Amino acid sequence: MKDINVLMVGVGGQGVILASDAMAEIGMNAGYDVKKTDSLGMAQRGGSVVSNVRWGQKVFSPMIKKGEVDFLVSFEQVETARWAAYLKPSGVAIVADVVVIPISAMSGAVPYPSWDEIKSVLQPQTDQIFFVPAIKIGQEVNNPKALNIVMMGALSTFLDLGDEAWLADIRRKVPPKFLDSSIQAFHKGVDEIKSLK
Amino acid sequence: MKQLLSGNEAIALGAYHSGMGFATAYPGTPSTEILQNISSMEGVYSEWSINEKVALEVGIGAAYAGIRTLVTMKHVGLNVAADPFFALATTGTNAGIIVVSCDDPGEHSSQGEQDNRHFAKFAKVPMIEPTDSQEAYELMDWAFKISEEFDTPVLFRSTTRISHCKSVVNVNRERPSNVSDPKFLRSSAKYVMVPSNARVRRIAMEERIAKLREYVENFPLNEMIMGDRKLGVISSGIAYQNAREVFNGASFLKLVTTYPIPEKLIRKFASEVEKVIVIEELDPHLEEEIRLLGIDVSGKDFIPIIGELNPEIVEAGAIKSGLIPTPPRSNTTEVPAVQIPPRRPQLCAGCPHVGPEFILRKIAFDSSVKPSLTPREMTEKEMVITSDIGCYTLGVYEPLGALDTCVCMGASIGVGLGMSKAGIPNKGVAVLGDSTFMHSGVTGLIDVVYKQGNTTVLILDNRTTAMTGHQGHPGTGVSVTGTKGPEVNLEKLCEGIGIKDITVISAFDLETVESTIRRCVETDEPSVIIARGPCALREKIKGTPFEIDADSCIQCHECLDVGCPAICITGEDINIDPAVCVGPACGVCAQVCPSEAIVEMKR
Ligand SMILES: Cc1ncc(C[n+]2csc(CCOP(=O)(O)OP(=O)(O)O)c2C)c(N)n1
Numbered sequence: 001m002k003d004i005n006v007l008m009v010g011v012g013g014q015g016v017i018l019a020s021d022a023m024a025e026i027g028m029n030a031g032y033d034v035k036k037t038d039s040l041g042m043a044q045r046g047g048s049v050v051s052n053v054r055w056g057q058k059v060f061s062p063m064i065k066k067g068e069v070d071f072l073v074s075f076e077q078v079e080t081a082r083w084a085a086y087l088k089p090s091g092v093a094i095v096a097d098v099v100v101i102p103i104s105a106m107s108g109a110v111p112y113p114s115w116d117e118i119k120s121v122l123q124p125q126t127d128q129i130f131f132v133p134a135i136k137i138g139q140e141v142n143n144p145k146a147l148n149i150v151m152m153g154a155l156s157t158f159l160d161l162g163d164e165a166w167l168a169d170i171r172r173k174v175p176p177k178f179l180d181s182s183i184q185a186f187h188k189g190v191d192e193i194k195s196l197k
Numbered sequence: 198m199k200q201l202l203s204g205n206e207a208i209a210l211g212a213y214h215s216g217m218g219f220a221t222a223y224p225g226t227p228s229t230e231i232l233q234n235i236s237s238m239e240g241v242y243s244e245w246s247i248n249e250k251v252a253l254e255v256g257i258g259a260a261y262a263g264i265r266t267l268v269t270m271k272h273v274g275l276n277v278a279a280d281p282f283f284a285l286a287t288t289g290t291n292a293g294i295i296v297v298s299c300d301d302p303g304e305h306s307s308q309g310e311q312d313n314r315h316f317a318k319f320a321k322v323p324m325i326e327p328t329d330s331q332e333a334y335e336l337m338d339w340a341f342k343i344s345e346e347f348d349t350p351v352l353f354r355s356t357t358r359i360s361h362c363k364s365v366v367n368v369n370r371e372r373p374s375n376v377s378d379p380k381f382l383r384s385s386a387k388y389v390m391v392p393s394n395a396r397v398r399r400i401a402m403e404e405r406i407a408k409l410r411e412y413v414e415n416f417p418l419n420e421m422i423m424g425d426r427k428l429g430v431i432s433s434g435i436a437y438q439n440a441r442e443v444f445n446g447a448s449f450l451k452l453v454t455t456y457p458i459p460e461k462l463i464r465k466f467a468s469e470v471e472k473v474i475v476i477e478e479l480d481p482h483l484e485e486e487i488r489l490l491g492i493d494v495s496g497k498d499f500i501p502i503i504g505e506l507n508p509e510i511v512e513a514g515a516i517k518s519g520l521i522p523t524p525p526r527s528n529t530t531e532v533p534a535v536q537i538p539p540r541r542p543q544l545c546a547g548c549p550h551v552g553p554e555f556i557l558r559k560i561a562f563d564s565s566v567k568p569s570l571t572p573r574e575m576t577e578k579e580m581v582i583t584s585d586i587g588c589y590t591l592g593v594y595e596p597l598g599a600l601d602t603c604v605c606m607g608a609s610i611g612v613g614l615g616m617s618k619a620g621i622p623n624k625g626v627a628v629l630g631d632s633t634f635m636h637s638g639v640t641g642l643i644d645v646v647y648k649q650g651n652t653t654v655l656i657l658d659n660r661t662t663a664m665t666g667h668q669g670h671p672g673t674g675v676s677v678t679g680t681k682g683p684e685v686n687l688e689k690l691c692e693g694i695g696i697k698d699i700t701v702i703s704a705f706d707l708e709t710v711e712s713t714i715r716r717c718v719e720t721d722e723p724s725v726i727i728a729r730g731p732c733a734l735r736e737k738i739k740g741t742p743f744e745i746d747a748d749s750c751i752q753c754h755e756c757l758d759v760g761c762p763a764i765c766i767t768g769e770d771i772n773i774d775p776a777v778c779v780g781p782a783c784g785v786c787a788q789v790c791p792s793e794a795i796v797e798m799k800r
Contacts, residue, residue: 011540021201021363028201028365035329037362039305045542045591046762060441062362063507081537103596105538106757106766117535 001032003056004159005064008151009083010049010075011100012040015148019073020051022152022169027055029169030161037062046102048079071158073151075134076100078112081121090126094154094193096134096147130154130196137188143178146185153189157197163190202366204359207330208297209234211337212267214370216377217241219259221252223636224665225271226306227360228299232269233666236677240376245668245677248606248636249274253281253296260294261388263380265341269297272313273605277637279316282350286320287398288388289348289405292377293341297353299360302478303505308586308605310503312479317352317456321402323409324352324456326434330364332418332453338370339418347405347412354455356478358435358505406457413454414461421466422449428520429470431463431483431494435506440476442508443515458486467492474520478506544591546763547738547779549704549730550657554592555759555785556711557582557626557655558599568598577622580718585609585629585638588663588732596760600628607637614641614650624718628655631687632662632670639690645723646695653717654725657704658687659732667735691725698722704730707788733779740780741797743773743787749794756786756795 006023010016017038024036032055039050052064064086072087074080074095087093095118105112115131122129132154138144149170156166167183174182202210209231212220220243222232236243242259246252249270256268270278275298282296298316301307317324325340327333333355340351386394413419428447432440433455441449450466452458467473475484475496484496499518501510515521544551561580566573575581584590584600585608593600602612613627629638634656645652662668669675674684691699698720702709710728717724731738742763752769763777764786773786775798787795 012542024363025201028199033365034201035362035364037358045545045588046540047542048540059364060438061435061508062358062364063439063509065442065508065512078537079540081535101765102538102540103543103760103762104541110536110538112538113535121535 001057003054004071005069006053006071006073006155007064007069007083007086008051008053008073008075009079011079012046012049014049014075014098015145016049016051016075018173019148019152020053022173023053023155026161026165026169027053030165032056033059035059035062048082050083071155073155075147075151077115077118078102081113081118084121084125087122087125090128092128092130092158093122093126094130094132094151096132096151098134098147130193132189132192137185137192141181141184141188143181143185145178146182149174149182149185150189150192153186154193156186157190157193198368200366200368201363202330202334203230203361203363204327204330204333204355205230205299205361206234207333207366208269208337208353208355208360209238210368211334212265212295212341213238213241214372215338215341216265216373217267217341218264218376219243219256219266220269221246221256221266222269223247223249223252223274224662224668225274225299226665227301227355227357228269228271228274228297229665229668230360231267231297232677235267240372243677245670247671249278250281253278253285256294257281257285257290260290260292261381263292263377265292265377266294267297268294269299271307272298272300272311273307273309274298275313275316277606282316283320284390285350286322287390287395287402289398289401290344290350291382293344293351295337295340295344295351295353297355299355299357300479301357303357305357305505308603310479312482313352313354314455314482315480317354320352321406322349322352322456323347323413323454324354325453326354326455327359327453328434328437328451329359330362330366333359334366334368336418336453339416343409343412347409348401349405352456354434356435362435410457410460413457413459416454416459418453419459419462420451421462422451423469424448426469427471429466429473430476431466431473431487432476433483434478436476436478436511439506439508439511443511443521452483455483458483460490463487463490463492476500476506476511541594542591543594543760543762544588544597545733546761546777547733547783548588549659549728549732550589550592551597551759551761551783552704552707552730552785553628553655553657553710553728554589554597554599555789556707556714557592557628558597558758560711560715561599561626568595575623579623581613581616581621581623581625583609583613583616583625583627585633586664587630587633587657588659589628589630589657594760596758606633607641610638610641610645610652610654613652614645614648617650617652618648624653626653626655626714626718628657630663631656631658631660631672632668634687635670635672635685639694642691642696642723642725643694650723651721652723653714654723655714656687656725656727658727658729660729661732661735663732663734667732687727696723696725698724699727700724701727701729704728705783705785707785733783738779738782740782742775742778742780743784743795744775744798745771745773746794746796749792751792751794753791755789755791759786759789761786
């Protein structure tokens, strides 16, 4: 059983916590020992959110060391840069195209960096960078809140549990009203990465 | 059955499966979810109390009455509850009582950092610390047994990374079917702490600790894991997990009974390894206890005393002290320097605190002075804003930047009174939330009346305890289970205290907020302004959003001073995000705009 370290990052309200909870449960159901922990920084009030999810034979600390993240799953562009150093060399970065401008960037003191600048932070570490058009997918499935499910779909393509392991968890959690669009969002996340790989 | 549980969920379930019948708390991160989980458990009375002191007092009553009781709070909550905590340590109990203290190393969401393990030694009560959710679940049972067998409260210490980390728990117990009936055994010698009785109990406390020292020697969850004998690591709590990541293959002594500590076990462990170190978060609690045994031990000389540990920090310390070799330089190239804008929390769009704090900034601070981090003289016209703890504390950040002090819960009024009695020339306003007023602000207000102060108190009444996730409080009458009881009426409460000048206003009506504050600070008597408005995050209010009428906008950017997350600027152009703006229920920006350029969106 290979150890797997996932760092999910984003902004309060994007569903990072729900996704990392699901991720931990899916790992447990697949027979892994799992731990997950979030840093919230008053997330509901617009702060950054970071979730560490670890799967392994035996997991001790819930915190992933710098340079040991296998998958950096980023729900917001600039958050990717904030956590880039945690990625291990040749690790995978999956980045949603979503931008949430922090108030500190509005005054112009520290401008919001461009995607090229953000990418330049990642590139010395890895060329495995996957940019996901999550906003478009959200519109296509008519459910912008499904961002976290798009990202789970994208991530699932790198882990060999099969779609059903993920979809079972989604079916258990998502309210009936949003289930169809969520399942579509998952598949679109999968397809997107497959087309980029 | 295997379940993925956070430490807090495991604490709640473990207590439930050990026959807990009563649970009290005052909310506070990272402890809040324990009571929230308990509230839906059948057969348990649970309540949000007015504050931690009362929570523990109510809990003591239940435990005296023979019901297994859990009382939970954040680390600073135990400061508030310290008086009953020490008293309970003296009287002992009838049924088991566990006080859960959730510390917050690194101050993720706290006004201070403190290591509550000191409270165990200080109050002479046993302490237990889990290293993961599994242990949190199992240890609840032990904690109740210890409490009853040794006639003592048990301090159960968690930290943010235990409480909020999810891990796999083997749920292997069920709630006992025969939970005890309430019954109080009258005994003034035990429960009435007059000096003559307290002196007797004092002796019992020392005897108790002596017996506990013996007891913990054979505690099954303290564990020696022998590996390479060159290095022996003694650790507890989440620090143990971090140490296991870093000192691969070393020998470990994992302690869950961290006060009193198992002396013989520690001596045995120390004798079997060449070098002993302690890895612990915050203060050198174990290190000092172990050193007192005459064992040569190190720890805090290479592990930080400040903040939360993680494997990286422990590793860095271990490398610095030569305990592990420096890892080969990874071939990471220089990362280009891209400036990353910080993402600080901020008040929500539609938050009722924004308007009053905007006004405070405007009337209490000289607008010609640039905000800076260095202390500065105040001009006589400026006002001192003593504030408190809650969402509104976020108003300290620019662009609102409207607060001068935030000490501890409820302190805004006392600190304001103290400043004016000390004779500073500036007028002042004490600002606090409704839950904080109930928690401990009201006692300050009584003192204002008693001292004939002239403090102006601004209660930001959003009808909930927002910061910690919208718990009810006496002013709302809403209980932890969601039932609605009588509301303690703020106005009448203040009136009863003796405040004559009480004004209730809408938090969204800027003109009235400003004129009321200006009027109240000029009078010689104490006054209370209750600025009311629902919490936008809780009520999910949504009306026709505002937009900027580009023709009227003079690009003065004054609306940016509101600090609303719905208002963004690109270049010179201001935009309002219609998905975020709550519309006319708020309208603060529209009132601030000098050119009436902020208008309801046309369909
Ligand atoms: C002694 C203590 N107990 C609990 C907390 C956690 N806490 C922080 S703010 C807050 C209450 C805030 O409620 P309120 O005053 O109504 O302000 P709001 O957040 O609703 O604006 C609590 C319970 C604390 N900081 N200190």
